[in-house]
Amino acid sequence: MTLPDTMTALVLREDGYASGSAGDMPTDLSEFVSLTTVPVPQPREGQALIKVSRAAVNPSDLMFVSGQYGQPRKAGMPAGFEGVGEVVAGDTPLLGQRVSFFGMGWGTWAEYAMADARMMIPLRPDLRDEDAAGLIVNPMTAMAMFDIVRADGAGAFLFTAGGSQLGKFLIGLAKDAGIAAIPVVRRAEQAEALKALGASEVLVSSAADFADRAKAVMAEHKPRILLDAVADQVAADLFFAMPRGARWVCYGRLATTPPRLDQMGQFIFMGKRIEGFWLSSWLRETPPEKVAALVGEVQGRFASGAWHTDVSEVLPLTEALDRFPQVLATKDAKVQIAP
Ligand SMILES: NC(=O)c1ccc[n+]([C@@H]2O[C@H](COP(=O)([O-])OP(=O)(O)OC[C@H]3O[C@@H](n4cnc5c(N)ncnc54)[C@H](OP(=O)(O)O)[C@@H]3O)[C@@H](O)[C@H]2O)c1
Structure with a gap:
């Protein structure tokens, strides 16, 4: 050519x-x-x-x-x-x-x-x-972060920016694995579509009953992982309301105002953790055979229509x-x- x-x-x-x-x-x-x-x-x-x-x-x-x-x-x-x-x-x-x-x-x-x-x-x-x-940025991040959920043995997980493309991929993975995916969104109109994809519950952060709904979700599902793309006060408040041993995995910073962390004792007495996730680091640190297997799985999910x-x-x-x-x-x- x-x-x-x-x-x-x-x-x-x-x-x-x-x-x-x-x-x-x-x-x-x-x-x-x-x-x-x-x-x-x-x-x-x-x-x-x-x-x-x-x-x-x-x-x-x-x-x-x-x-x-x-x-x-x-x-x-x-x-x-x-x-x-x-x-x-x-x-x-x-x-x-x-x-x-x-x-x-x-x-x-x-x-x-x-x-x-x-x-x-x-x-x-x-x-x-x-x-x-x-094919790479969002699908591979969804795969890698869902691995964190699976490896933790969590029966449920929360994730913010729930209506994002990545969020929709997470819902598909969770549905197939029988794990409860609980997206957090700021616009109520997204809730029905996310439930139709397979979300167990949808928390709407702008709703008047958000705090009560979040409390009920914590009591019923006991989510131990929060996958967070926003990094705002909503995420922080959810994290501090999560049960003992909860992990806040920060992988995006969509909010312009950072959260205030006011319950530092939870890191000491409840074994809670905050960590980051960046696909670039994950790709460097993960064995190439595992990356290749997940790339094959990603292609399979798109080809079968499980993802879109x-x-x-x-x-x-x-x-x-x-x-x-x-x-x-x-x-x-x-x-x-x-x-
Ligand atoms: N760390 C990594 O390696 C990695 C890899 C891939 C993606 N990411 C991150 O994953 C996130 C999602 O990516 P995507 O491509 O799937 O996104 P997307 O489809 O473009 O959707 C963006 C979503 O973010 C929400 N959002 C934006 N600003 C917000 C705010 N201040 N508070 C609450 N929600 C907000 C939007 O909600 P509205 O519809 O209400 O505006 C929308 O649902 C991004 O933050 C991206 O940077 C990180």
């Missing part, structure tokens, strides 16, 4: 991290990325070049481009952590194959992206592009910046980019 010399990409405008305290997740990205023509990257040893067909737009991308993520930005490089496309060049036997991949410096919000040749995931033909575009990525908009690269402010405000479904 003859490759072009240049390509269109949404390129980072700034280096490093944002200064100041935690901010909101942006919807207008024009301050952080620009639509630019850049050279098509040349793969070196161990790298592969992919013609991107779909790229995900996740909260981690929005936090990263705005300088609020756990990795520094590099001005001039395309944004976008994950996507799906065809391998068109590089040091790999997967040439010509459709793969899901994680962008390696050269991100996925571009016509071509670079991947670590050992980390690409060859795809089953029956996997939809909308599922394959986001809800997509609200697929934006051409050239229109993305103009349309982000409107489409990123849409609730309950993902925006994707089709370069």
Whole structure:
């Protein structure tokens, strides 16, 4: 295949991290990325070049481009952590194959992206592009965190941002394993859909009876794990109301105001713990055979229809910046980019 010399990409405008305290997740990205023509990257040893067909737009991308993520930005490089496309060049036997991949410096919000040749995931033909575009970040995090729940022997677990795509994946896993999944949401209108997916109960944090409902859930289900993407006072209050030995696994920071921890004795006398989860660390620390087995399971779940990525908009690269402010405000479904 003859490759072009240049390509269109949404390129980072700034280096490093944002200064100041935690901010909101942006919807207008024009301050952080620009639509630019850049050279098509040349793969070196161990790298592969992919013609991107779909790229995900996740909260981690929005936090990263705005300088609020756990990795520094590099001005001039395309944004976008994950996507799906065809391998068109590089040091790999997967040439010509459709793969899901994680962008390696050269991100996925571009016509071509670079991947670590050992980390690409060859795809089953029956996997939809909308599922394959986001095959790694949310599905693998759901798998890994559900493993924490299973290994703990918990019969029930709570999780915040319950209506998120990741939350819906957790509900599917819990339903199949016979474990009670209890999402916490801030909008009551999400509750029915989450129950239909298999949630045992749904706690609505904005409801007047939230505290009473939470108390009743604690008494009935005795959840020992809280998987928390928000990190606010609601999460803290739930954690302190959980039973002895409870674990608060913080894996996202969607709230801008951090919680106040006012029951420190629970760490001493009730054996409670707060910990973090980051997929990047988990991938580094987990044996490759286990990661490969879970990737196979993820593909199987999408192919069988047990999991489904809800997509609200697929934006051409050239229109993305103009349309982000409107489409990123849409609730309950993902925006994707089709370069
Ligand atoms: N640590 C890791 O390795 C890792 C990996 C993957 C994902 N994550 C995190 O997992 C979370 C979910 O990701 P996703 O892609 O599944 O999300 P998503 O589908 O884009 O949905 C985001 C959800 O977050 C809720 N939300 C946003 N701000 C909130 C706030 N201040 N208080 C309460 N709820 C809030 C939204 O609720 P509304 O609909 O009410 O706005 C929505 O349900 C994100 O925080 C992401 O960063 C972490």
